[in-house]
Amino acid sequence: MNPAERLLEVGRYEEAERSVRESLAAYPSDAALLALLASILRARHDYPAALAAASAAVAANPRRSAGHVERAESLILLIRSREAVDAATTAVTLDPSWPGGHLVLARALVAARSLPAARDAARQGLSLAPRSVAVLLTVADVERAAGHREAALEAVQAALALDPGNAYGRWLLAMLDAERLRVRKSMRALREVARDRPAAPDIIAMTWPIRGVLSGLRRGLAVGAVAVCFLLAVGHWWWPQVDTFARYVSAVLAAVMIGFAARVLVPAGRLPWRCLRLLPRLMRSASVASLVLVIVAVGALIAFASSGWWVLAVVALGAVPVLWALGLVEMVGAGLDDPGMRPALLGLAGELREWWRTTKRELREAWTADGRRGE
Structure with missing residues (x-):
């Protein structure tokens, strides 16, 4: 094993990068070294540089699948999923017997939202390495993304049976428990994973009870407030007795939402609230x-149910679009904390600028041509 690979395995990324760059000084076109450099840079969250190194590895040896795999990994992180699928497909074509290529293809297809194809790719990787922890966890990721929680749970449990201490497997099991509202079990597992990895705790994951409650209440208010206001409109214009029914519906809706929030937040304890203040600033504010x-x-x-004053129901309805807007801001805030999001946004901004320049030039040329024909 290359010394840089050993340093990468133990998390000494700076030393690993220095070692591989020293080797590249002597062999600048070595595809294996360039692919290793891409892997190290990806571990250091320098995704644009990792993509450049992976592209150089592909240019140095287009027939070597590792360069295409590294390129696909970087493209996934830079949110360029279609290009990632192309790169991963090339890797699988070059070396169809290597499970790693199928796993990267599965992740790229998930990023591109081609979930049936992603499941096929993951299962193909599993058939090549049925006792690989990495393969089983990728299968679990893909099944979870496809909404097949039982299949995902089965794959995670198989992976943890082989490697009980695997941090990612334990995290994934905790998130599957969260999706099934096994709150205490999920939070306990997340706390243990964070304790074992104090340098890289998943703060966003540990706030899932708060964010999950907000997501559920956002949907509940969208349906319930609209229903209450609709009943009020019916009562005002056609059937006055419906006003009383609207108040009952409002009371039941409020009780259900309070019960749901208590069902999640009480077992979660204080940990999500402690982690809330550690979220990225925009996400925390939203x-x-x-x-x-x-x-x-x-x-x-609640006030409308007790008083019958219709303005209060309208206030609840007016909160719905604001809540959805804040949910979007929360997603953006979480994305901005992702090292791959900023280069992706900059790339999109560059494409929009180029589109605008091209459009202006074409319009100017069209106007000039029309003017000449008019003469």
């Missing part, structure tokens, strides 16, 4: 604003 607005909206529904 989450706190959503919490305040949800409390106001549910309070308005």
Whole structure:
């Protein structure tokens, strides 16, 4: 094994990069060294540089699948999923017997939302290495993305049977428990994973009870507040007795939402609230604003149920679009914390600028041509 590979395995990324660059000084066109450099740079979250190194590895030896795999990995992280699928497909074509190529192809297809094809690729990798922990966890990831939780759970449990201490497998099992609302079990597992990896705790994952409650209440308010206001409109214009029914619906809706929030937040304990203040700034601000607005909206529904004042129902309805907007801001805030998101946004901005320049030039040329024909 190359010394740089050993350094990469133990997380000494800076030393690994220095070692491989020293080797590249003597052999600048070595495809294996360039692919290894791409892997190290990817581990250091320098995704554009990793993509450049992987592309150089492909240029140095287009028939070597490792360069295409590294290129696909970097493209996935840079949110260029279609290009990632092409690169991973090339890797699989060059070396169809290597499970790693099929796994990267499966992840690229998940990023491109081609879930049936992703499941096929993951299963192909599993057939080549049925006792590989990495393969089983990739299968679990793909099945989870496809909404097949039982299949994902089966794959995770098989992986943990082979490697009980695998941090990613334990994290994935905790998130599957979260999706099934096994709150205490999920939070306990996430706490243990964070304790074992204090240098890289997943803060966003540990706030899932708060974010999950906000997501559920956002949907509940969207349906419930619209229903209550619709009943009020019916009562005002056609059937006055419906007003009383609208108040009952409002009370039931508020009770269900409060019960759901308690069902998740009480077993979760204080950990999600402690982690909330550690979220990326934009995400934290959106989450706190959503919490305040949800409390106001549910309070308005309770007040309407007790008083019958229609303005309160309208207040709850008015909170719905704001909550959805805050949910979008929360997603953007989480994405901005991803090292791959910023280069992707810069690339998109560059494409838009180029599109605008091209459009202006073509319009100017068309106007000039029309003017000449008019003469």
